[in-house]
Amino acid sequence: MTSSLSIRHLVGLQGVSESDIRTILDTAVEFRQLLERPVKKVPSLRGLTIVNLFFENSTRTRTSFELAEKRLSADIVNFSSSSSSVKKGETLLDTLRNIESMKIDVVVVRHKGTGVPQFIADHSNAIVLNAGDGAHEHPTQALLDMFTIEQKLGSLKGKKIAIVGDIRHSRVARSDSWGMTTLGASVTLCGPSTLLPRYRADFPNVSWETDVKKAVDGADAVIALRLQKERMEDSLLPSLREYRNYFGVTEEVLENAKSSALIMHPGPINRGVELDSEVADGEHSVILAQVTNGVAVRMSALYLLSGGRANG
Template sequence: MKLSAKHLLGIKHLTPGDIQLILSTAAQFKEVLQRPVKKVPSLRDITIVNLFYENSTRTRISFELAEKRLSADVLNFTASASSAAKGETLLDTVNNILSMKVDMVVMRHSASGAPHFLAQHIPAAIINAGDGINEHPTQALLDAFSMQEKFGKLEGLKVAIIGDIMHSRVALSNMYLLRKMGAEVTVVGPPTLIPPYLAEALDVRVEYNLVRALKWCDVANVLRIQLERQNQPLFSSLREYNLAYGIKQSTLQRLDKEIVIMHPGPINRGVELDSDVADGPHSIILQQVENGVAVRMAALYLLAGREVEG
């Protein structure tokens, strides 16, 4: 058994079987991470470059740790400190790196589709670590892993994705994944932050009222307002956003049930999530980060383990 795709460019290209395979392999890696020696020799002969054309804390550290736990050799590339600042093209940069015998590329880029473009031109396996407003597949996989761990299954689970749906690659990957695995999805946010025709295109429900969505859901996946991607005013102020869509302890107390709070990070405290909720007992935000390493180990392992040609 192996993945149907050669690259992990997005959840859109994965089958439910692929997703299940990654999640079940991640569960075994999570056990590895509890051992006295948290390292296995699986990718000893593999070199991986982390190409980060956009800022990142969690994803980059998580990928680097996952690669090191698998015994791979790791190269780190940060665009701001490289020849990209001197005008080198993406393809030139990558081809130069690959000529030094690198096997896999983990890439984050602010342009949507950058890893898809690269996949057409280079032989190495590519993992998308976030491209513009398109997809962030490993985040969706670790969100799904965390939900499965908490609830035992994904099928039939009611998930509300709250916030900047239009600019969030996490939202898009999550919607693809949850629908493929049989979960129900409602997206919540101000009308200006939800793309038109989303409900029809992805078979999700759209809700503009936060409390109604929270009353419906089992899990609330709260997203950050991506001010860096908004080049026009889409709501009046962060304070007003917080009043309408920010999740507060008082909001949760008014619900007649308990829901799980997730957030992909980084959190803007006091905007989409108040501190007492983010640090509260229903939040699994730090478990998400912990599971991220195991899920990324699974993705790297399954892509590197493909059969060599010839």
């Protein structure tokens, strides 16, 4: 099989070329159309075995990957840390060798540790897709964000995207900012200063803000991130109340954005904290479209990395 991508794995979007991202997004358009048909399945990955290796809890990403894999007719094995020998003290490498002995072709992995997808790529022959590693990257989430913006607004080039929330601990914000700037968007990352990275040399063409109204000024799309309640216990924030008052994406805040600005969220939402219900359920919210598009984008990435061609 030949791949039309220059990358063998999708471990992140940092350093991935514009043409590779473009190819994934363009191919996803076809898969997105497929999802509207009565029969939503193609035989592209028939005979391929994919393991979903989730060391960290996940509902929507895992479901989305599983659905994408099923619709490409792949064989699927699910592995979660709660039901595995990892709990019994097995090393990551041993876990990997055992799985590989079962002749797996593709590994979809989520892990709390940064770099685990790369580790797997380095130590196995399987093709690896990162479903989220620590606070590092979540490339398929970023791809579905980019897909959704382009679906609604056309090319990302020149678009202004504001991402608001816990940037320091967000793999979504990292992948979004690397991917979107590669496609020519201008990205502003906004959050309380305790939740922003301090050292920013590796975020080229990104601007930074601690004032949410300035961050969304003129924005074409606003992505709110989930605020983990542990941030309060960890003394990073004084209270949910102050967070909501100063960083919540509310109708008042959005008066500064373009009137047509898309409202996005990777889910699950803390309503009334990072996003007000009126906004989350408002006419510009594309949060559910993100979920649908996620399946198409993951189908595209799986298909292209596996070297197949769309049957369409």
